[in-house]
Amino acid sequence: MSIRVRFAPSPTGDLHVGGARTALFNWLMARKSGGTFILRVEDTDGARNTAEAAAGIIKGMRWLGLDWDEGPEVGGDCGPYFQSQRKNIYDAYFKKLEDAGRVYAEADGAMRFKFSRTAITVHDLVCGDVTFAPTEEPDMTIRRPDGSYIFHFVNVVDDIEMRMTHVLRGEDHLSNTWKHIDLFNAFGATPPTYAHIPLILNPDGSKMSKRDEGSAIEHSYMNAGFLPAAVFNYLCMLGWTPKAESEKLSREELTALFDADAIHSSNAKFDLKKALWFNAQYLRELSPEELLKHGRTFLAAKGLTWTDDAMAAAAVHSVREKVSLLTELPEWVHYFFREDYPFEADVVTKLKAKPENAGLLKAAAEQLAQTAEWTEQSVHDAVEAAAKALSVKPGAMMPLLRFALSGQSRGPGVTTIAHLIGKEKTLARIERALGEVVENAV
RNA sequence: GACCCCUUCGUCUAGCGGUUAGGACACAUCCCUUUCACGGAUGCGACACGAGUUCGAUUCUCGUAGGGGUCGCCA
Structure with missing residues (x-):
């Protein structure tokens, strides 16, 4: 049977790292097996759901490159993919429970599901078999007085209706999974194979939530200058270790290596430094x-x-x-990109520090002016020649040129800068530095 | 409070009875170098604790402690 997995976010806020990684693992599982990845929007809480949040989640997933085979914008045979549009389906399933005598009403009209109160074992790819003793918890509410349905109910109904084979979700759901299995059983359906993945925690060990640094995909990554490939890669390393030599792996490699059984069972703390390292790695590979x-x-x-x-x-x-x-x-x-770049304070100080600086810059400019061909090599040779003529090392002249050409004390190679901006601007910039900074020295 | 999950360097982790406990990030030092980086080298640094089982426990079992989660007419 072909694998069918889903990511089922509730649109109450931005796409969160934890959610993104859950989506990622599901996507990986589907792509590796040639299965189907479904996006299902669990918007059953009218009071908290917003269309903006749903759009934001979709935007975040697209940014990460997590495309879905069924769901919003792409359709599919098991739609609609917004739970708010599936009431008739839920009503039909509710009727089944009613007919089986498994529901009863509260005074205000809310409907509860009568638990079987037997021991229930969750077979989990990550946590192994977890058995829950017959519960003493009150039966759970599955329908509100207004007729709308509660998460546990719609989640199970849709997993049956959409024929999910595996459910990979956050470990925060593990404690409630027996309730879901109880529902599957009541419907005479076979529960999917579960894999409860560990949570992503803040550096201090607390649960990472919306406000925390590094938590929102759009704010902390998309707008913060991360590359999707780097975030994709880093997120995979939180809670899963691919059997590979390097941790830096492409989307294709991660897909090929993915193994739900290898997902860890302990929570992981988020490490911004390592995320930055991944990003830097990906950045420097770009053309x-x-x-x-x-x-x-x-x-x-x-x-x-x-x-x-x-x-x-x-x-x-x-x-x-x-x-x-x-x-x-x-x-x-x-x-x-501009000729009116500012001179950093320490650059001004260094340029003014030695009286011979003006002479060095002028000599470099003169030699450069005579350079017909304008390549990094020719610039380098010209500076070297100018330095030699004055019996100083090129190393004494290069920093001064850097200061003049960029106004900064750090940057790419001086010859690279000169080559890129061209001969004309190079000479003009030296002229400007000489006039505005160096010869202003008292 | 009840129940569930978890516990190896600061962090992410490898390890699946016998290892000098390995790697990555971070940090430190050195090398490279016109700056800053990159790169290279080296260093720092961990099996939560206590009992068992065993010839032998990081590894298996139990307990304790600690961390996380769940117990909603949120998802």
Whole structure:
């Protein structure tokens, strides 16, 4: 039988890391087996659900590259995929329970499901067999007085209706799973195979929730300068260890390696530093064009504009090993995009520090002015020649040029900067630095 | 309170009776180097505790402690 799995979020807020990883594992399982991945929106709580939240969850999943075979926007044979539109189905299932004498009404009209009160064992891929003794809990409410249904009921009905074979979900559901199995049994249906995955905790061990740093996909990752591939990869490492040499694995490799049995049973703390490391790894592998594509909005957000995409791509690519987040790009490359770049305080100090600096810069400029061909190598040779003529090391001249050309004390190679901005701007910038900073020295 | 899950370096983890307890991130030092990074090397650093079982426990069992979860007309 072909595997059918689902991600069933309730649209009460942003897509959360925990939810994203649950979706991820389900997606991996489906893709590995050639099965079906379903997105089902559990919007049965009219008071808390919003259309914006549903749209946000979909946006987050698309960003991560988690496409679904059945669900909102794509349809499928088991729809509708919004629980708020499936009332007739729930009514029919409710009737079955009613006919079997398994429900009864409360004074206010709420309906409860009569538990079987037998020992129930959950067969779980992650936790093993977990047996719950006959419960003493009150029977559970499955329908509100207004006729709308409760999570446990619709969740089970839909898992039956949508023919789910496996249910991979957060471990917070484990304690309630016996109730679901009780319902499956009452319907005469076979429960799916469960896999309760460990929770993602804050660094301090507390449960990670909406407000916590690193928790919301859109806010903490999408808008924070992460690459989807890096987040995809990092999230997989929380609670699962693929049998591979490296932890850095592509979507395809992770899919091929996925094994629900290998998912851990202990919770994992979120580690931003490691997430950043993954992102940095992915960032530096991007081609100039890809890096510009991903960095575009972040550059624009800082007011940087350009007309030459190739030049812009080369600029961001030149600092790819220096940043771990796309949001860091502007501060590293802004001077490639404008001539009125500011001079950092320590740069001003260093330029003014030694009286011979002006002479060194002028000598470099003169040599550079005579350079016909403009490549990184020719720039390098020119600086070397200028330095040699003054009997100083190129190492004494390079930093000064860096200060002049970028206004910063750190960045890509000086020859790279000069080559990218071109001869004309290189000379003009040295001129500007000489006039505005160096010769202003008292 | 009851029930359920969990417990190896700071963090993510490998380990499935005998290992100098391995790797990754982080951190520190060194090398490379026109800066910052990258890269390379080295170092720091863990089996929660107590009983059992066993010739031998990180590994199996029980207990304790600690962490997390569930017990809603939320999902």
